[in-house]
Amino acid sequence: MGGLSVLPSVLLVGPQGSRPDLGAAIKEVGLKGPVALITAGWQERESDDQALIAELGVEAVNLKLHARAEQLFAADSELSKAHVERQTRLKQLHDVYRIRLDHAFESARAISVRQLDAQMLSEERQVSVEVLRYLDLDHLERSRSTHREFEQLYQPARRKEVMRHRDELRRLIEPTTAVVVAGGHVASLLYRLKLFDVLSLTGPRSWVAAAAGAMALTERIYLFHDFAPHGTGVAEVLDEGLGLVKDLVVLPDPRHRLKVDDREGISRFVRRVAPATCTAMDDGARVFVEDGRVTRAKALRLAPEGEGHVGWKT
Amino acid sequence: MSAPRAIDTLKAGPHTTEAVDAFLAAHKFPLVEGPAITFIYRGVAEAVHLKHWVFGLPSSQSLERVEGTNLWYLTLELPAASRVEYKLEVVRGGHGEWMQDPLNPAQARDPFGANSVAHGEGYSVPAWSHHDPESRPGKMDELIVEGRTFGRRSVGLYIPARFRRTRRYPLLIVHDGHDYMSYASLGPILDNLMHRLEIPEVIVCLTSSPDRLAEYANDLRHAIWLTDELVPTLEKALPLDPRPQARCLMGASFGAVAALSTAWRRPGFYGRLLLQSGSFAFTDIGQRNHRGPLFDPVVRFMNEFRARPVAVAERVFVSCGMYESLIYENRSLVPMLRGTGMDVRFVEARDGHNWENWRDRLREGLSWLFPGPFLMVYE
Structure with a gap:
């Protein structure tokens, strides 16, 4: 974790599809900006960030990790x-x-x-x-x-092109006060965050992350969709995330992806990921994290009995 | 007590022209009332018959005339979510004329013309099969394949809208692909499923044969042409992922036989198969199936496959209509495929041997064989 003895503050936010509220979330925690913006989950659309930046309401510099990875692979x-x-x-x-x-x-x-x-x-x-x-x-x-x-x-951290991009990233991040991560393709986002070891460049800055971005900050990422086109899907673990948030499994957009009335299924999943807490984050959801631990939340906490409880405090 | 059916009310009332006019104006036809579906014909005739292809029901059923009128009717019980293609035979002067139902605007086209379509309660044409203005359409192209087997042949290509040369794409080869485009909405379906992230971006090759009944019936030439001539040509021309799991053969009816037998001749080359209403005729004793000599090579192949079933691909999606006679062969094949260790998904539908049945199963089949990134994307 970049040698930090205390993990940075993190605010996890719900999906941004129908009611974007990353800007509101930033205001809620009093971030002034400028912020380092990561939209690598959008892949080729990474630079279509004008609407998002306007919504954030603070100055933002897009780190363009997706495009950097493309350049890197072309050069190396x-x-x-x-x-x-x-x-x-x-x-x-x-x-x-x-x-x-x-x-x-x-x-x-x-x-x-x-x-x-x-x-x-x-x-x-x-x-x-x-x-x-x-x-x-x-x-x-x-x-x-x-x-x-x-x-x-292959020691990517010691490769010339990776080092060059990391130097540029360091300069871009230096004047920023926080890191904001949008959603999108979670694997694409995660592997680019890891490829450039962004975490080691951001130091104690706070993170605000939505949907796939929120998933990427946890220790373990689970993919899920109960309404798969070929029948009920079974949730599957993707990989380890960045680990800024401990013992929490994030399930964004439950309204469209989760059969919340399937108590047997929910119960099985909650027990499967225990002792981590499982949270379903719909529009407007918030999970506040200090030093890796959830301090309070406005989100659905899924219980081992298969029920959902709105909001919790630790 | 359930409400009387509309046709019974008409029969009970005055049998006047006005009453028939009012009845026709008040309803859509065929008239679906719960599980009952009533077919109607109005006109002078000696007899009217419903002609359909529902295996398990008499293929010709007579409509009755409402006494004192020229209105003919037939009520059938149809299970929920059924879809039936039919025509009416109107007999005049001792001569029967087959026609589409003049009162029913719903039609299904196929290479032989068009049939009227009756939808049972609960069936609707899937939204994902319609053109969606938000889905970017793929580009259609054509490629000439010069091969030793069949000489010069042209195949159709569907290239995804966001195609990029730097990417590697899975390949879907569709037997009777041009018919799939014309009669099973394959183009809009591919556009929509990619747009919804339910399948990845795939390159689709549409093949059509000038002699499909011969070439698709376990013909060695067809297998060589596909595997040794078509695929290498495509791989040279396009950025294709060369792994078996990125190659799928698909087909319906005899096309499904062609897909299975081609994969059987080169096990492991094609990792995915999509088989719809396959004409998988076989015999338990003797060599001649009741379907006739056209099926002899299919029977020989299926008997050999059934005697020594082997895994030919990794994943196989099989679908068949409950209202087609081939349901027996398909139901029988599935446990055999599963027994080889292949991952098999079998779906039955209350439909017949037709293009719209095959259309309606494409989402489930394609998204299972080639799962798209929808599981990865959280906006």
Whole structure:
């Protein structure tokens, strides 16, 4: 964490699709700007940031991490090739994980409707959850190992082009007071944040992050969509995030993505990610974080019983 | 007690021209009332028949005349979410004329013309199959393939709207692709599913055969042409992802046989298969299926495959209509495919052997075979 003994303040915000409120969030925490803006989750549309900057209401400088990564790969073919190979490997790992996950989920569902006595059913349900937890952890470990191998072999931080971009980023970030991260494609955003090790450049600055941006700041990112076009989706772990927010799993836009009345499904997921707290963040949601821990929240906290509780304080 | 059906009310009332006029003006036809669907024809005739292709029901059913009028009717019970294509046969002077239902504007086109369409309660044409002005349309192109097998052949190409040479794209090869575009709304569906992030951006190759019944029936020449001539030509011309999981063969009816048999001849080359209402005829004893000699090569292939089923791809999406006779063959094939270890998804629909059935299953099939980034995007 850039050698920081205390993690920076973080404000997590809900989705920005229908009612953008990043600007309101910035006002709420009294940030004056200028801010470093990250829209890498928008990928090729990264520079279409005029409306967002206007909405923020403070001066902002876009770090353009997506475009930088494109430039970097164009200039450093060895790194580019290695990056593609790593992504291919991650996709293959993910495919295999997904097959196991689907089958484990089907087993869990089949066992949950067996005519067993209550105690045994409860125990078996817990075993089903443990199987899912094991698959998640195993997948994370395999992904971690792939990243480690990439880092050791290619040492991106010591490569000329990466260093050049990091110098530029340092200069851009230097006058800013906070970092603002928009949503979008969470994997694209996460890998670019990591590629340039942005966290080591931002020091104690506060972070305000929405949707995919909020997910990227947590320790563990889960992908989910209960209304997948080919039937109910099973949530899956993507990778480790930046870890600025501890023990929290962020699920943005539950109104469109989560069957909140599926208590069995919610309960299974909450127990699967425990001891992390699971929060569903809809329009207007806020989660305030100090030194990695949630201090208060205006968001739906999902409980092990499958219910949602609005807002909480620790 | 349920409300009387509109046709019963008409029958009970005065059988006048005015009453029939009022009845026709008050309703849309065919008339759907819960599970009951009433087909109507008005006109002078000796007999009127409903002609449809619903396997399991008599393919010709007579309409009755409301006494003292020229109004003909037939009420059927149709399960919810059903979709039925039909024509009316109107008999005059001893001669039957097949026609679309003059009272029903809903039609489905196919290479042979058009049929009228009846929708059971709960069915609606999927919104994602309509043109959406927010979805950027892909670009259509054509490519000439010079091959040793069939000489010079032209294939259609669908290139996604945001195509970039620096990216690698999955490849979807569609048997009877031009018909899929014309009759199953494939173009708008691809535009929409990509726009909604439900499938990734894919390059689609549309093939059509001048002799599909021969070439699609497990013909070695077709498999060689696809795998050794078409795909390499496409890979030279376009930035395609060369991994098997990024290659999909798709087809309906005999096209599905072509897709499965081509993959079977080169296991592992195609990682994805989308098989719709496959004509997977087989025999448990003997070599001749009741469907006739046209199916003989299919029967030989299917019997061989069924005797020694092997994994030919990673993921296979199979769909079939419950109202087509091929449901038996498709239901029978699915456990066999699953037994090989392939990841198989099977979907049945209350529909027949037609293009709109195949259209309606495309979202589920394509998004399962090629999941788009919707799971990754949180705005």
